[in-house]
Amino acid sequence: MVGAPMGLRRKEKTASKRMSAAQKRKFIALAGLVFLCAVFIVGIFYSSVYRYVHRMDKDQIEQNVFVQGIDVSGLTKKQAIAQIEGRWTVLRNTPMTLKAGDKTAKVTLSELGIRQGDVEKLADQAVAYGKRGNLYQRYRKIRKAKKEKVEYETGYEIEEEQAKSVLKEKTVDFFEGAVNASITRVGGVFQIIGEKDGETADTEDLLDRIRDELDDLEAGREIELEVSSMKEEPKISRKDLEKIQVEKGSSTIKVKRDDRKQELLPLTAALNGQVVMPEKKLSLQSVLEKFLRDGTPGEALQMMASCLYESAKDAGIVISEFHKPQSLGSGQKDGLTVRFDREQDLEIENKTEAPLYIESYINGEGELVCTIYGAAANDEEKDE
Known part of the structure; x- marks a missing residue:
């Protein structure tokens, strides 16, 4: 077979090379066009997402965001706090009805000592929603809020002891x-x-x-x-009270004036029959609170306190608080051995294993009597 002339083969190779170069240029041009289109599309998408993400001012809360049940969409932090606190003002004063059978009582959150949580923190969280992270993360969060509402709640602050005390008081007769x-x-x-x-x-x-x-x-x-x-x-x-059987200690003070006896009678009635359980204290201020408040003469109050003090000392009972008179003076002759008023208390503490019973009265001889009863010594030893 006779081959093609050398010159013809060279022309064919040159044409092939030229076509390949043309194709490359065409490919590059097409690729550039595709790239530009992609950049254009991405730019449009980015611009659209950017506008969507930034459609709210940076200080505004995104749509469908709720704080403690309130829709705060589009509000600023200050406006959101005003809305939340306004709602709370109404809530804290709206009475709740407590009921048992035919007994009812009203109570408010304010009375119970219940307070709102950290409202400012909640408002900060609401404002920050959809404002942090990259553009795509923010976009996803805002789109998510379109489908389901975003809720921010906080635990309420409750003064439990106050709340229980108020509830107990409200339901005491239920x-x-x-x-x-x-x-x-x-x-x-x-x-x-x-x-x-x-x-x-x-x-x-x-x-x-x-x-x-x-x-x-x-x-x-x-x-x-x-x-x-x-x-x-x-x-x-x-069973507790049956342990009270014997006299532990007693004291008497001669009351010379009839008007003083009349002042002492209601005091003895208040103290008479008081029971002090083991490991408990008796405050004379608590027992005679009404008389301290109503202005009963100080001499009568101090005479009552002195009689209880002396009987407790005679019984060997722990006296956890007492105050000596500023000076003995003539009062010492009247049996005023301790000072007692609204600021200075007399307090005894039962460190025995049985209850203590206090008897207080004015006898037929015009004497103020105070006696403390408790368990017999051998009974206390049995308890131990």
Whole structure:
């Protein structure tokens, strides 16, 4: 076979090379066009996303954001706080009805000492939603809020002891409470009435249910809560009081004036029959609070305190607080051995294993008498 002439083969190779170069230029041009289109599309997308993400001012809260049940969309932090606090002002003063049978009582969140949580922190979180991260992350968050609302809640601050105390006070007559055993001394003989079990409002459960209601409360809408009860056992039993059998110590003070006797009579009635349980204290200020407040003459009050002090000292009872007179003076002759008023208390503490019973009266000889009774020594040893 005769081959093609050398010159012809060279021309064909040159043409092939030229075509290849043309194709390359065409490819590069096409690729550039595609790149420019892509950049254009990405630019349009980026511009669209950027405008979407920045459609709200940086100080405005995104759409469909709620704080404590309030829609704060489009608000600034200051406006959101004003809305939240306005709602709380209404809520804290809206009464809730507590009910058990035919007994009802009203209570407000304000009375219970319940406060809103950190509102400023919540508002900061609401403003920050969709404002942090890269553009795509922010876009995703804002789109997500379109589908389901974003909610910010905070735990309410509750003064539990105050709340339980108020609930107990409000429901005190809802149930028949336990009755302690009681003791009196009549004609030199102790008489005891036995204890009785009872019921009391379950304030722990009630507070838990109020706590559960907080996030769903609507401004101005009253709610009603059924109060459940729990068993209440008496704090003092017949068995406890039966330990009181013997005199532990006694004191008498001669009352010379008839008007002083009249001043002392209501004081002795208030102190007479007081029972001090083991490991408990008796404050004379608490017992005679009414008389201290009503201006009973100081000499009568100090005479009562001195008589109790001397009987406690005679009984060997711990006297945890007392105050000596500033000077002995003529008062010492009248038996005023301690100072007692609204600022200076007399307090005795029962460190024995049995209850103490205090008897106080004015006898037929015009003497102020104070006697403390308790368990016989051998009975206390048995308890130990």
